[in-house]
Amino acid sequence: MARAVWSGVLTFGLVTVPVQLFSATDSHTIHFHQLQRGTADRVRNKRVNERTGDEVPLEEIVKGYETGDGEYVIVEPEELDDIAPGRSRSIDVSGFVELKDVRPVFFDKTYYLGPKGEEYGKVYTLLHDTLAKADKAGIATFVTRNHEYLVALKAEAGILTLHTLHWADEVRDPRKEIDALPGRHKTNDRELRMARQLIDTLSMDWKPEEWHDTFQEKVAALLKAKQEGQEVEKSAPPPKSTNVVDLMEALQASVEHARSPKASSDKATASGGSKKGRSKPSSGKKRTPSKQATKRPDLQDLTKAELYRHATDADIQGRSSMNRDELINALSRGHAPHKARAA
Incomplete structure (x- = not known):
């Protein structure tokens, strides 16, 4: 209790x-002690007079409010208690x-x-x-x-x-705090419609119990790995910013990826549900794919949105930050999809 x-x-x-x-609320942050490198010696903070370098006892410390030019208004702890x-x-x-x-x-x-x-x-x-x-x-x-x-x-x-x-x-005024805060930019109906489609496609129920602090989990994994003499894989670099030229292409690719069967399946699995009519029951016979179905597509003929979709299916790390040429190179290194999708 x-x-x-x-x-x-x-x-x-x-x-x-x-x-x-x-x-x-309660904090689950993992706390560390400060140690001198190469030893197990704890490092302690001391109250030190910056002029003499001598340690100052707590009872000799008073509060000072700086008024400028090195001048201070001295306030005793008891004076604060009185008011x-x-x-x-x-x-x-x-x-x-x-x-x-x-x-x-x-x-x-x-x-x-x-x-x-x-x-x-x-x-x-x-x-x-x-x-x-x-x-x-x-x-x-x-x-x-x-x-x-x-x-x-x-x-x-x-x-x-x-x-x-x-x-x-x-409470700070954002207009005074953020120098690069943009003014109102004009957006067209097509951009708004595509962005709204993306939001609608990614809409979900708020279930806070499904979210957890992945960084603290990685810290715990790092500690466990170091105890066992193992290495921990570093996080992928953050994605590059979307420029105005690629905005519609990025929105289109995002909507198509969110609507893809793989994304829908992952979402249904996470929520414990399933989609009806997603697949037909098997007849028990194995189907041999035709040569046409197994023929790899020419990556140079695909749009960036199609390349991004293939990179998503191939689970290529860092794909969201790649340009078109980088996506082609990544898919060419043995990750190209075996079945071409319709645009």
Whole structure:
């Protein structure tokens, strides 16, 4: 059973319900110690006076705010404690806003909020159901660990959740932060239609349990391989950017690949389902392919989209970053498909 990180009361209007706060997420990051190369000696961080090089005891350290030209305003730890807001014993909802009006960029950390006892279940359930039907979020401020937080109270799948929010002045303006942010570019109907086809073809149900941290898995595999004296294959380089000239060709190839039987089969296998009518029952007789069917196509006669499709069937690594000539060379090195597809 998880331990509550805070307990107090939740109030909205004249209604009060005792609640407890629990962390909603947990990190599975693999942590490392720092060692000196060639040894098993741990490397420790020390507080060192950068002028003298001497280590400074913790009790002799004060905080300094730099005002410029090497000048500092010195603040003692006790002075910060004197002005710090007291730890909240209540979460007072100031009002309720439309949930859609709170942009995702404002959300920071999530907590579960549970009633402190079964006798408070009805009030808790009433607030949850009302928020869920109204599609609204309660906004409040909350103080803990000498920090004041702006929070949003939401109803999610039978439980109340509390989300810490960034303050408005903490959210950066992308137009000021990104120098290369483009203006509005004109797109034609054909490009929009093809891009929409790709999105529709790749649409799927949101099942978060099917997604996992592949990097942490590779880190764990790296550690295991090094323990066993083996080597781990490096990741493929990232694909090259799609230029404007190849945009429609890349979209067309993407749609055709997503609609291919292999991609559909992989998708059906991943979801545990199958497609009806995909193949006919076998008659028990083996069919010998004709010479025409087994004749390799002339790669030079194929479009880039057709080459990319063949490279996908051949599972050629790095194909998404290859140009037409590179695809031809890769397919020519013993990877050319045995059966030509219709364009």
